Amino acid sequence: MVDAHQLTRALAEARTVLLTAPVDLDGDAVGAVLALETAIRRRWPAVDVRIVTDEAVPSRYTFMAGAREKFRRAAEVPPEPVDVSIVCDGDPARLGAATPHYNAARRRGQVDHHKSSDPKKVDVSLIDPEAASTTELVLQLCDHWGVALDAELAAPIYAGLVFDTNVFRYRLTRPLTLRAAARLMETGIDHAAIVERVLLDQPLGKQLLRGRMLARLETALDARLAWAVLTQEETESVETGGLVDDLVFIEGVEVAALLMERGDRHVKLSLRSRGGVDVSALARRLAPKGGGHARAAGATIEKSAAEVAADIVAAVAGLLP
């Protein structure tokens, strides 16, 4: 484990602790905050631990025990000084309305696995970019602190693990991840139900939109590039996360793009690649503020969807190996 000595010492000296996570709460962030709260309470029973985030927990994750009652919205509680604040699973600069709550601490901390995170920007941290999820790091903290693993702790840890690895499919899954998963299962958690709630269950509106997207799919460059356009009306009240993955996992497709129209001549673009083409470079080429990762990137572009599609075809033609 990356050294967590200072983080542990700060918590051992603390009487009040605040836990938070960046905006757009996901399965790993919610799971990490809940598991860390339980672990701290068990290791240091006298410590007052509170959870404050910008938004309420999205309904997809409210099945996790405590998710409804323990998370407070930043707008509803005044910032109060605490001994230690910890942001889980992301950047302290992305806390939204919870920023003053996080900053009102004697020591600011971070538990995270994002490559972009910098331990020098906080006072105490456990940051390991090799970890498959932030909850994997919370499990390491439990072991380090001698906090026994039971189903209450294991369920949110497992939720974060399956969310971030897409059920152990992504590259960041390592042998240690699967050993951790085995230990979590041994506590008796309903692991299949957790995967159903966190990943498999889809809102009806999203599935209907998925159908329209696939019916409208276009390809170019010998079907090595695939894309689809969705109108603003179609995406207004539907969560679109993950839809673009359906486009890249088509046999022969190497680059995929989902173009979502936004008002007059604006397009929100999501890009995916199987690895041969760096789509973060492609996103930057299409828009100055575009960017992301080599295999997953995005941009917002001031052009019509037809113009953006033509630009992508031209650019990808020169990038395909």
Ligand SMILES: [Mn+2]
């Ligand atoms: Mn994560």
